[in-house]
Amino acid sequence: MNPLNEFFKRERKRIFEPDAFFTQRVMARIEAGVANKHASRLRDLDFWEVIPSFARPVLALALMLILCFVIVDLFVPQLPQRGMVESFLAPEQSPSESFLYTDSDVASQDVLQQLIAPEED
Amino acid sequence: MEFDRELIVRAQQGDRSAHEAIVNQYSTMVFRLISRFFRSREDVEDIAQDVFLKLFDRIDQVRPDENFPGWLARVTVNTCYDELRKTRRRKEAMETYGPEMAASQTVNPPEPDFLGKARIALQRLDPKLRIPLVLKEVEEMSVEEIAKTMGLTQTNVKVRLFRARKKLQSMLGDRGE
Numbered sequence: 001m002n003p004l005n006e007f008f009k010r011e012r013k014r015i016f017e018p019d020a021f022f023t024q025r026v027m028a029r030i031e032a033g034v035a036n037k038h039a040s041r042l043r044d045l046d047f048w049e050v051i052p053s054f055a056r057p058v059l060a061l062a063l064m065l066i067l068c069f070v071i072v073d074l075f076v077p078q079l080p081q082r083g084m085v086e087s088f089l090a091p092e093q094s095p096s097e098s099f100l101y102t103d104s105d106v107a108s109q110d111v112l113q114q115l116i117a118p119e120e121d
Numbered sequence: 122m123e124f125d126r127e128l129i130v131r132a133q134q135g136d137r138s139a140h141e142a143i144v145n146q147y148s149t150m151v152f153r154l155i156s157r158f159f160r161s162r163e164d165v166e167d168i169a170q171d172v173f174l175k176l177f178d179r180i181d182q183v184r185p186d187e188n189f190p191g192w193l194a195r196v197t198v199n200t201c202y203d204e205l206r207k208t209r210r211r212k213e214a215m216e217t218y219g220p221e222m223a224a225s226q227t228v229n230p231p232e233p234d235f236l237g238k239a240r241i242a243l244q245r246l247d248p249k250l251r252i253p254l255v256l257k258e259v260e261e262m263s264v265e266e267i268a269k270t271m272g273l274t275q276t277n278v279k280v281r282l283f284r285a286r287k288k289l290q291s292m293l294g295d296r297g298e
Contacts, residue, residue, distance in 0.1 A: 007236050
């Protein structure tokens with residue numbers, strides 16, 4: 001008989017059988033694997049996956065509005081209450097000077113008194 | 122081997138009892154196939170566990186009308202192939218980087234008989250050649266079955282079988298003829 005055939009014949013008889021607890025061990029590894037996968041999936045979740053799907057449009061709209069407000073606030077200049085020259089001169093002007101240079105209404109009695117007083121001196 | 126299509130569908134839906142039933146039903150077949158390539162019970166057990174983990178990881182890819190045992194055999198053989206390649210690389214690294222250590226550990230080993238030599242020669246065969254040869258000669262699969270299991274063409278399997286036999290005979294000398 002061919003010795004190689006004899007070798008293969010013997011090899012056919014060499015078989016390992018699973019023991020009684022093999023299934024339990026496999027199931028334990030599967031469950032451990034599922035738990036690890038779940039944990040790693042949670043770790044890998046990005047911002048949007050954490051938020052429930054029904055709340056996403058609302059949050060997206062809110063974020064868009066906030067972003068628009070910030071952009072408008074940054075890029076559109078605010079209308080000044082006073083001109084540059086006015087704001088530069090403001091601290092140095094007394095009420096009487098203010099009346100002479102800017103106010104168009106009739107001045108109060110006090111202001112008129114202030115304006116007239118130096119001329120009397 | 123008959124298989125329950127309903128069982129596969131339930132397993133795909135994540136039914137734990139279906140997973141358990143599949144392991145119970147197919148573990149003997151998986152063990153038998155792995156035993157063809159590995160000689161230690163611990164190795165066989167570890168690889169069998171890996172096979173089932175891979176199986177349930179990719180259970181969605183199984184079509185219920187497909188030949189499930191054939192698909193499982195393919196996963197098993199591929200896992201064995203990967204493991205054999207790893208083992209071979211480790212051995213080569215040991216022989217390359219640790220010849221003194223290897224020599225000091227083997228103090229005049231007894232000369233093996235022909236069956237021992239055949240076993241060693243088979244283990245030294247490239248897994249690409251060894252797997253089809255073992256499936257043919259030990260597992261007694263047809264060329265068509267081997268081709269399906271390994272994902273090769275029948276011609277490719279025949280070429281590998283021819284090369285494997287030739288290489289084995291050259292390793293064993295004339296007695297392997």
